[in-house]
Amino acid sequence: MLRISKLSDYGTIMLAYMAEDPEALHSAAELAQSLQLGQATVSKILKALAKHSLLTAFRGASGGYALARPAEEISLAEVIDALEEQPFGLTECSSHEGNCAQEVSCVMRANWMRINDIVRQALEDVTLADMIRPPVPRRGTTQFKGVPVTVRSSSGNPS
Amino acid sequence: MLRISKLSDYGTIMLAYMAEDPEALHSAAELAQSLQLGQATVSKILKALAKHSLLTAFRGASGGYALARPAEEISLAEVIDALEEQPFGLTECSSHEGNCAQEVSCVMRANWMRINDIVRQALEDVTLADMIRPPVPRRGTTQFKGVPVTVRSSSGNPS
DNA sequence: CTCATACAGGACTATTTTAGTACGCATTGG
DNA sequence: CCAATGCGTACTAAAATAGTCCTGTATGAG
Incomplete structure (x- = not known):
């Protein structure tokens, strides 16, 4: 269909949870407990996120994970990239070229x-910080209606 | 992942093919032949599209299918709606409410x-007519109206 | 120094979804 | 009448996803 995997969904939730307390170290056990998910599953997701540098892992007793970067700098696109198997792309054809049997499809x-x-x-424009923020119908400028999201341009000197 | 199903993919191709000759009646056999897909599969897709009024079916000998509307009036969103199982929505939660265990997730x-x-x-803004038209790099016409894709914002200001 | 805790990495199993096929029924043109 | 063609549904097969487990390594606490 057109849906992110449950793992990505969980991952987003987990990261959002951690983003609310960015200083603390969160263990897999804690997250599983707090979010009511299987510990093995949570663990798997954390590993993947750490591997992709979205989280920093600390081993040993009283270890755990913490956001590798501020929540404002982690986009949903990155989370999805880290947790989805396939590359990214609505169709197979859009990710790897080559095997179109027909001309129409190639066009x-x-x-x-x-x-x-x-x-x-759309996915890159939304950060974890945006996600844990209440709905915000619009903030300053258009929130993420396909345009600027993390808006800091209200004051006149964007870039 | 984040990908439309093969059925939707095929469906789009089939419709695009038919859109190139909107007057003609196309049988399942013909389409399967022309597009190199299994006839049973093609047939299944055609049925679904007809059921959702994207195609008009003609039974009996020398029957077949034809676009129910001009290609300009059939959007990809409709095609996907007709061919995907689940409703539409990147997450489960976005389609039906209710079972969020956590507050974070609800936010x-x-x-x-x-x-x-x-x-x-984005899917509603693109029609079959658009799809069979060559790439069209330009924006600002009626092509891919509405959603400017070039915006940036991944700069986080963590203060 | 030793041990319990916690992450790392990978293999494996189960479940769910998706893809593809088959078959009997209905319609219709020749 | 009958062969072509769509209709509907049920079924099977394959693939992707979700979830679990095991073995290894690092590290802080006692």
Whole structure:
């Protein structure tokens, strides 16, 4: 379908949870407990996130995980990249080229890729910090209506 | 992952194929032949599309299918709606409410829904007519209206 | 120094989803 | 009438996903 995997979903929730207390070290056990998820599963997700440098792991007794970066700098796209198996792309064709049997499908590929970009961008424009913030119908400027999200341009000197 | 099903992919291709010759009646056999797909599969997809009024079916000898509407009026969102099982939504939570065990996840739901809207919109903005048209790098026409994809924002300001 | 705790990495199993096929029924043009 | 073609549904097969477990390594506490 058109849905992120449960692992990514969990991962987002876990990261959001950790983002609310970025200083603390969170162990797999704690997270599993707090979020009511299987410990083995939580552990698996944490490992993947650490491997992709979204989390920093501390081993040993009283170890655990902490966000590797501020929540404002972690986008959903990164989380998904870390936890989904397949590359990214709405269609198979959009991720790897080559095996289109038909011309029509090849013509469409470029179009799919453009749609992909839009989705991708939407995911990149939202950070963990945004996710734990109450709904915000609009904040300063358009929140993430396909445009600027982490808005700091209200004051006149964006970039 | 984050990918439409093969059925939707095929469906899009099939519709695009038909859109190139909207007057003609296309039988399942013909499509299977032309697009090199299994006839049973093609047939299954056609049925679903007809059921959702994207195609009009003609039974009996020398029957077949034809687009129910001009290609300009059929969006990818409709195709996907017709061919995907689950409702639509990047997360489970965004489609049906209720079972969030945690507060964090509930706070996030609204945010996911916004992201959903963006994706949805991107899919609604593209029609079959667009898909069979060559790549079209340009924006600002009626092509991929609405959603500017070029925005940036991944700069976090963690203060 | 030793041990319990906690992460690392990988293999494995179970479950769920998706893809693909089959088959009997209904419709219709020739 | 009958062969072509769609209709509906049930079923099977394959693949992807989710979830578990085991063995190894690091490290803080006692």
